[in-house]
Amino acid sequence: xxxxxxxxxxxxxxxxxxxxxxxxxxxxxxxxxxxxxxxxxxxxxxxxxxxxxxxxxxxxxxxxxxxxxxxxxxxxxxxxxxxxxxxxxxxxxxxxxxxxxxxxxxxxxxxxxxxxxxxxxxxxxxxxxxxxxxxxxxxxxxxxxxxxxxxxxxxxxxxxxxxxxxxxxxxxxxxxxxxxxxxxxxxxxxxxxxxxxxxxxxxxxxxxxxxxxxxxxxxxxxxxxxxxxxxxxxxxxxxxxxxxxxxxxxxxxxxxxxxxxxxxxxxxxxxxxxxxxxxxxxxxxxxxxxxxxxxxxxxxxxxxxxxxxxxxxxxxxxxxxxxxxxxxxxxxxxxxxxxxxxxxxxxxxxxxxxxxxxxxxxxxxxxxxxxxxxxxxxxxxxxxxxxxx
Numbered sequence: 001x002x003x004x005x006x007x008x009x010x011x012x013x014x015x016x017x018x019x020x021x022x023x024x025x026x027x028x029x030x031x032x033x034x035x036x037x038x039x040x041x042x043x044x045x046x047x048x049x050x051x052x053x054x055x056x057x058x059x060x061x062x063x064x065x066x067x068x069x070x071x072x073x074x075x076x077x078x079x080x081x082x083x084x085x086x087x088x089x090x091x092x093x094x095x096x097x098x099x100x101x102x103x104x105x106x107x108x109x110x111x112x113x114x115x116x117x118x119x120x121x122x123x124x125x126x127x128x129x130x131x132x133x134x135x136x137x138x139x140x141x142x143x144x145x146x147x148x149x150x151x152x153x154x155x156x157x158x159x160x161x162x163x164x165x166x167x168x169x170x171x172x173x174x175x176x177x178x179x180x181x182x183x184x185x186x187x188x189x190x191x192x193x194x195x196x197x198x199x200x201x202x203x204x205x206x207x208x209x210x211x212x213x214x215x216x217x218x219x220x221x222x223x224x225x226x227x228x229x230x231x232x233x234x235x236x237x238x239x240x241x242x243x244x245x246x247x248x249x250x251x252x253x254x255x256x257x258x259x260x261x262x263x264x265x266x267x268x269x270x271x272x273x274x275x276x277x278x279x280x281x282x283x284x285x286x287x288x289x290x291x292x293x294x295x296x297x298x299x300x301x302x303x304x305x306x307x308x309x310x311x312x313x314x315x316x317x318x319x320x321x322x323x324x325x326x327x328x329x330x331x332x333x334x335x336x337x338x339x340x341x342x343x344x345x346x347x348x349x350x351x352x353x354x355x356x357x358x359x360x361x362x363x364x365x366x367x368x369x370x371x372x373x374x375x376x377x378x379x380x381x382x383x384x385x386x387x388x389x
Contacts, residue, residue: 017081021054021160022153024198025205035079037072048207050076055208058160058169060084084164085157100161104130104154108147110186112158114166119180119215126158128196129187134221136254138243138286140320149191152198158185159203171210181211183218184239190223190230197233213237219284224260224268231273238272239282239313240265244292245300253292262304269308280309286317287328287336294332298339311346 018031029047032038038046046068053065062077088109089101098114110127130147132139159181163169166177181203183189189196196218204213218230219239231238244250250257257265269281283305287293301312314337317327328336333349340347 017079019083019153020050020080021060021082021084022151022156022199022202024152024201025051031080035075037075037079046072051205052207054082055202055205056169056171056210058163084160085154087161090165098162098165100158100165102158102161104150104157108154110150110154110158112162112185114162114178116177120176121179122177123180123182124159124162124178125182125185126155127185127187128155128183128189128192132187133191134188134254134256136221136241136243138253138288138317138323138325140323144186146187149195150187152195152202155195155199156202159209163209171208179211179215181216182239183216188221188223189218190220190226193226193230193233197230200234200236214279217282219282221254221256222260222265223256224264227268228271228273235274237279237282238269239284240269242283242301243286243288245297245304249292253288266304266308275309277309280311283310283312284315285312286315287333288317289326289328289332291325293328293336295335295339298336302340302343302345305345311348312340314340314347314349316349 029043032046033040033043053059060082062073086103088103091099096116100112103109113125116122129149131144133146203209203211213235217237217239221241243253247261337347
């Protein structure tokens with residue numbers, strides 16, 4: 001028996017070109033040097049030009065960068081890309097809320113939601129992870145297992161997709177439709193702080209998208225060690241997904257509380273840099289019928305947050321398929337809010353938005369995950385029927 005050995009060398013797959021759309025300023029400068037687009041002494045100037053075209057004008061074609069020499073534009077196009085991710089689905093609610101299912105890569109899909117008439121003009125709820133690890137029992141997103149962290153480029157891409165759809169290029173100085181960013185989508189932002197911080201640097205840059213850090217809010221379920229660091233690195237507004245006033249109940253609703261109980265959480269919040277009347281913490285409190293909505297709970301909440309510059313967003317529970325929770329009665333929510341108001345805390349009751357397209361708070365989950373499961377069952381049934389035949 002003869003054996004033939006294949007001694008040919010395998011050719012390594014070429015690296016995918018770098019997408020400049022999600023690089024920080026320093027990352028962009030270094031990429032231009034590494035790509036031999038310009039020498040180091042000219043890289044800062046060239047990076048500023050390219051930056052404005054990407055983040056102020058929103059271009060996805062190097063040939064449109066008219067203040068850059070044609071030869072340089074050609075080299076940029078040969079070396080780099082300015083790709084947007086694929087939009088799998090776009091839904092518009094009867095109340096004007098928009099939801100996009102965005103594919104970042106094979107099996108990497110997130111949901112992003114634009115809510116009009118929130119903040120100064122409209123807020124974009126962005127995701128920081130694909131799935132979530134926290135398993136909050138009232139949250140639909142928490143039923144989707146964590147796939148991975150999103151990169152800073154993938155976080156910024158959600159803002160770019162929204163601005164494409166809203167026709168907000170170049171960055172307007174007035175009359176913006178997208179004025180606020182909230183990290184309240186899929187995932188726990190503080191478990192992906194490096195990428196979240198870089199994305200905020202890009203989004204807030206005054207020569208680009210130019211959304212002020214005071215109009216960017218990062219929400220956490222209580223990753224205590226990272227809370228002061230978030231403030232130091234980003235200077236953004238802080239929101240806490242609270243939902244309970246005592247450890248036994250919060251252990252049940254927000255299992256992360258078992259690791260970082262309320263006393264530790266409150267100490268970390270008080271250490272958040274820059275807190276004051278102009279920079280208040282937002283406590284998010286979902287109203288669950290017969291669970292956390294009593295007058296006693298409202299008074300306990302006032303005591304818990306005493307001394308912290310804060311407001312409380314009361315969120316009527318948004319139902320989702322398979323949940324065991326129900327939304328509090330409206331009278332109970334109003335009573336709860338009145339107790340907070342008398343204690344001096346603003347306590348707006350958040351109007352549910354986008355419920356008809358499962359875009360409301362706590363409802364986000366990659367629709368494609370559910371579709372894939374359904375399609376898999378259908379394929380298995382068809383295979384069984386074919387084998388039987």
